[in-house]
Each structure stands twice: as structure tokens, then as C-alpha cells.
Amino acid sequence: MGPASRRVPRVFVYTERTVDGMGKITTDKRAGFTLMELMVYIAIVGIVVIVAGQAFSNSTKMRVRTQSMLKASEVAENVAAVFKQDVAQTGAKSSMEAGTTDDGNNFGSVHTSVYMDPVPGSCSSADYSSFRVSASSNQSDLTIRRLRYDANGYYEATEEVRWYVEDAKLKRSCKLVEKRTGLTLADDEPCADVGGTPEGVEMADGVATFAVEAAEPGVLEANEQVFPAADAGGAFNFFPRTGDMKYVAVTTVNSLGELGKGGTSVTISDFFTNFKSDDDSPGILDEGSRRLNQIFAMKNNTLEGTQTWATACEKITLEANQEYEISFNVDSPNAYSGDAKNRSLSFVPGVDHLSVGFRSVSTGDIPRKDGVKLLEDFLFFPPLDADKxxxxxxxxxxxxxxxxxxxxxxxxxxxxxxxxxxxxTISNLNLKKVVGTNYVFNDGGYATETHKAEKKNIKALRLKLKISRNGEGGSVDVVVPMPSNGPSD
Incomplete structure (x- = not known):
């Protein structure tokens, strides 16, 4: 490209000819832009300003949204923390009014005021749980009961705490259902007195969802009792094991003194002794001469014909990973007279042996799999003192x-x-299924008010809470165990 075709920047010059004070003529030259260039420049600057302004606006909106979201989440988490403290204590019912023992404090006094409706008009609708929950749309209404203790663990009052939503505001109220005679409430008492009207305290506003769901009962009432059967009235009997050189029969009588008969209480006597009392060499019998006494739990039936322990005992199926509980009372020997009372107190721990467990009908031994025991026996002691x-x-x-x-x-x-x-004397013998800690929640939760008899076996609630702040939401979804709900825990 030659010099003639080279583009040269255009410079517009205007000349202003003036005469200075000396009579000379001067020329003033100034540079400028065309109108088109000026418009392009203004457009570019405008775009930059708009983009920068939009970025600043978006940043501000994001900051506000983030702050609203964090605030909503913080409120939801704080509310959930208080909710968990309340629900975890649902059904707390024992206090120290029963006094103490030599072994330490004895929480033995149970306050039935903690149950929602233990004595209804119909037995089928009895409610031995300590909570009530209802729902409408996304909002639930939960009431729980629990005991209040003083600093030493003694009973003060039974509290009823309610969580509910009113005008998108989550509120919590408290009132006393029952209180200890002579209890004086403090001026800043958070709960209304017995018979009073509680005032709801606002826990959060902007509540979009407050849903409380009950877990499925760990055990249905119809399946809870394994032995004796639920319709047996608690009666049972024992059948002694014989027919084996290792085992020797014992004597059993019921509370009426009937030989070999059962009931809610059975006394066992005439045990075999493995101690030889020879004057020359007293001590334990040789291993080949030692014997055991063993009795098997059976229905309180009158047996006919020839029976063995394997045909007479109650056959039981134990499901895998299901928790069970064996419970029974060992009665005080004060009911015995003379030497029988004193001899009953002579049990020597670590020397004498008392246990309860299970035996396979087919083998007569502890249930095993590939030679490995599936369940060990449980040791227990009889009373070692007439009064304790x-x-x-x-x-x-x-x-x-x-x-x-x-x-x-x-x-x-x-x-x-x-x-x-x-x-x-063994009384009140029971084998039952125990509610486990694997909580199962179905959509919408368990229908508690239509299955009141099962509520006592519900051991967890689920909270779904959503709080809104300036269009943003914070939420929590937590499962809260309540192990003390129900009369057996």
C-alpha cells in the first residue's frame, strides 16, 4: 500500500485570526470529535454504567436473600432445639417419693397424671401414652405431658406443654395438670397453675409448615405379650425336668398351697444339694454325682396322661433382631416360716447358681447354630435379706x-x-416384645387418635418445620426419640 492510500487521522482546525496588542495576527488551532464518535462514546459509557449497576443490584439482592435464608434457618434450628428438649422428656413419670435403698436412690413412685387418658369410659380407647397430636393442612397441634422435678429428683408437678400454630406464628404454652401439695409457684413461673389458662409464647413467625408425625408403634399391643398369653390373666405353671441323670425334680405349689398347680405365683422347694455334709470330709460332690434342678414355663393347664417337659412346656418362637424382655418378681422370704425362711437367705453368690434362659425342644440344650450358642442364660439372685x-x-x-x-x-x-x-417364689412371670429403636415413619405419620391403645408403644416423633423470611425459607427435618412414653418405660 503506497503513501497515497494511507489513511490519515482527520483533524478539524478552525482558525481564529486576531490582532494582539502588538499588532500581530495569531492563529488558534483546537482538536474535536465528530457527532457520531461522541454518540458512540456516550453509548459505551452508558452500557458500562448499566452493567455495573446491574451487577451491584444483583449482588445486593443475593446478599439480602442469603441473609433472609440464614435467618430463617437459624430460627428453625433454634425452635427445633427447644422442641427436642420438650419431646425427649415426654412421659417421664418416676420420682423419688418411694424413698431410698441401701444400694442408692430408688425412683419407684409412678405418677399416672402423666398419661393422657388412663381411665376412659371404654377400655378399648384407654390412652396410656403421654402425647396427643392432630393436624390440619401443613400445621400440627401437639400436646405432651411430663414430670417436673426439684433439684433432688423429687416430684414437683405434672406439666402439659402444647405446640401449635396461630396466624402463621408458632406458639408454645405450658400449664400444670397436677402439683405437689404445698408447692408455691415462683413469680416468673412459665406454666399456668392447675386449672388456669395458659398463655402462648411466640416461638417463631412466618411458619409455612409445622408438621409433627408419629412413628409406627414398635410393637402392636396384640403381639406384645408372648408368655403368658394375653388372655391368661397372668397365670402360668412350671413343669420339672426329669428323665435325665443330670436333672432332679423339685416341688412346686401355687399361692393356695396346691401341689403342682399354677397361678400368678409359684413357689419352688426341695432343691438337690451338691454339698456333702460328711463329718469326715464335707465339701462339694464329685463332678459325676452333681445334679441340677430345672423347671420349664408352661400354660396354667391341667395335664393329662404321660407328659415330659418337652411336650408340656410352652413352645416359643424368637424372631431375629427383635428385642425381648423377661421379667418376674422374686418374692421376699418373709412369707415362709421357721427354718425355710432362714435357709432361703443362705444363697451364696458365686457358689450357688440361679438362672433363666431357653432350651431347644429337640436337643434339650441352649439353642445353637453350627455349635455356637445363640443365647446365653441370665443369672439372678434371690433376696439376701428378709426385708430387702x-x-x-x-x-x-x-x-x-x-x-x-x-x-x-x-x-x-x-x-x-x-x-x-x-x-x-416366682410371681408375675412375663415374656414380651420390647419396642425397638428403629423408627419407621409412613407418609402423614401414624393415625394415633384412631389407634389409642397402640400409642403407648410409639417411641419417636418427627418434626418438619419450615420458616419463611422475605420469600426465602429455612427448614429442619428431625426425628426425636421419646423413650419414656408408655407405662412400661
């Missing part, structure tokens, strides 16, 4: 796989000199 040590014995367990055709067995081995002359 009696009462309930409880054992909980589960098995890794299903066990069929097993019978509950009590085993006795007496090695100390006098215990075989004593007596042991």
Missing part, C-alpha cells in the same frame, strides 16, 4: 437369627450347705 432384695428382675435380649420351638427354663444348682432347704 425382693422385687422385680428384668432381662432384655435379642437373637441374631430366628429360634423356633424353644421353652423358657429356670435352672438351679445348689452348692452351699443350706440353700437347698430354702424356697423361692
Amino acid at each position: 432384695g425382693g422385687g422385680k428382675r428384668t432381662m432384655r435380649f435379642s437373637v441374631p437369627q430366628k429360634i423356633e420351638n424353644a421353652c423358657m427354663a429356670f435352672t438351679f444348682a445348689c452348692y452351699s450347705p443350706l440353700i437347698h432347704q430354702g424356697k423361692i
Whole structure:
């Protein structure tokens, strides 16, 4: 490209000729832009300003949205924390009014005011739970009951706490259902007095969802009791194991003194002694001469014909991974007279042996799989003092796989000199399924008010909470265990 075709920037010059004070003529030259260039420049600057302004506006909106979201989440989490504290104490019912024992504090006094409706007009609608929940759209109304204790664990009052939504505001109220005689409430008491009207305290506003769902009952009432059967009135009997050189029969009588008969209480006596009392060499019998006493739980039936423990005992199936509870009372020996009372107190821990467990009908031994025991026996002690040590014995367990055709067995081995002359009374024997800690929630939750008899076996609630702030939401979804709900926990 030659010099003639080279583009040269255009410069517009205007000349202003003036005469200065000396009579000289001067020329003033100034540079400028065309109108088109000026318009392009203004357009570019405008675009930059608009883009920068939009970016600043978006940044501000994002900051406001983030702050609203964080605030909503913070409120939801704070509310959930208070909610969990309330629900976790649902059904707390025992206090120290029963006094103390030599072994420590005894929380033995149960306050039935914690139950929602324990004595209704119809037994089928009895409600031994400590909560009530209803729902409308996305909003629930929850009421729970629990005990209040003083600093030493003694009963003060039964509280009823309610969570509900009113005009998109989540509120919490508290009132006393019952209180200890003479209890004076403080000026800043958060709960209304017995018979008073509670005032709701606002916990959060902008509540879009407050949904409380109940878990499925861990065990249905119809399946809870394994032995004795639910319609047996708590009656049972024992059948002694014999026919084996290792086992020797014992004597059993019921509370009426009827030999071999059952009821809600059975006394066992005439144990075999493995202690030889020879004057020359007293001590434990040789291993080949030692014997055990074993009795099997059976229905309170009158048996006919020839029976063995394997045909007479109650056959039980234990499901895999289901928690079970064996419970029974060992009565105080104060009911016995003379030497029987003293001999019953001569049990020597670590020497004498009392246990309860299960035996396979087919083998007569502890249930096994490939030679490995599926369940061990549980040791227990009889009362060691005439006025102490009696009462309930409880054992909980589960098995890794299903066990069929097993019978509950009590085993006795007496090695100390006098215990075989004593007596042991077993009463209120029970084997039942226990509500587990694997909580199952169905859509909408369990229909608690149409299954009131099952509510006592519900051990968890689920909270779904959503709070709105300036169009943004914060939410929580938590499962809260309530292990004390129901009369058996």
C-alpha cells in the first residue's frame, strides 16, 4: 500500500485570526470529535454504567436473600432445639417419693397424671401414652405431658406443654395438670397453675409448615405379650425336668398351697444339694454325682396322661433382631416360716447358681447354630435379706437369627450347705416384645387418635418445620426419640 492510500487521522482546525496588542495576527488551532464518535462514546459509557449497576443490584439482592435464608434457618434450628428438649422428656413419670435403698436412690413412685387418658369410659380407647397430636393442612397441634422435678429428683408437678400454630406464628404454652401439695409457684413461673389458662409464647413467625408425625408403634399391643398369653390373666405353671441323670425334680405349689398347680405365683422347694455334709470330709460332690434342678414355663393347664417337659412346656418362637424382655418378681422370704425362711437367705453368690434362659425342644440344650450358642442364660439372685432384695428382675435380649420351638427354663444348682432347704417364689412371670429403636415413619405419620391403645408403644416423633423470611425459607427435618412414653418405660 503506497503513501497515497494511507489513511490519515482527520483533524478539524478552525482558525481564529486576531490582532494582539502588538499588532500581530495569531492563529488558534483546537482538536474535536465528530457527532457520531461522541454518540458512540456516550453509548459505551452508558452500557458500562448499566452493567455495573446491574451487577451491584444483583449482588445486593443475593446478599439480602442469603441473609433472609440464614435467618430463617437459624430460627428453625433454634425452635427445633427447644422442641427436642420438650419431646425427649415426654412421659417421664418416676420420682423419688418411694424413698431410698441401701444400694442408692430408688425412683419407684409412678405418677399416672402423666398419661393422657388412663381411665376412659371404654377400655378399648384407654390412652396410656403421654402425647396427643392432630393436624390440619401443613400445621400440627401437639400436646405432651411430663414430670417436673426439684433439684433432688423429687416430684414437683405434672406439666402439659402444647405446640401449635396461630396466624402463621408458632406458639408454645405450658400449664400444670397436677402439683405437689404445698408447692408455691415462683413469680416468673412459665406454666399456668392447675386449672388456669395458659398463655402462648411466640416461638417463631412466618411458619409455612409445622408438621409433627408419629412413628409406627414398635410393637402392636396384640403381639406384645408372648408368655403368658394375653388372655391368661397372668397365670402360668412350671413343669420339672426329669428323665435325665443330670436333672432332679423339685416341688412346686401355687399361692393356695396346691401341689403342682399354677397361678400368678409359684413357689419352688426341695432343691438337690451338691454339698456333702460328711463329718469326715464335707465339701462339694464329685463332678459325676452333681445334679441340677430345672423347671420349664408352661400354660396354667391341667395335664393329662404321660407328659415330659418337652411336650408340656410352652413352645416359643424368637424372631431375629427383635428385642425381648423377661421379667418376674422374686418374692421376699418373709412369707415362709421357721427354718425355710432362714435357709432361703443362705444363697451364696458365686457358689450357688440361679438362672433363666431357653432350651431347644429337640436337643434339650441352649439353642445353637453350627455349635455356637445363640443365647446365653441370665443369672439372678434371690433376696439376701428378709426385708430387702425382693422385687422385680428384668432381662432384655435379642437373637441374631430366628429360634423356633424353644421353652423358657429356670435352672438351679445348689452348692452351699443350706440353700437347698430354702424356697423361692416366682410371681408375675412375663415374656414380651420390647419396642425397638428403629423408627419407621409412613407418609402423614401414624393415625394415633384412631389407634389409642397402640400409642403407648410409639417411641419417636418427627418434626418438619419450615420458616419463611422475605420469600426465602429455612427448614429442619428431625426425628426425636421419646423413650419414656408408655407405662412400661
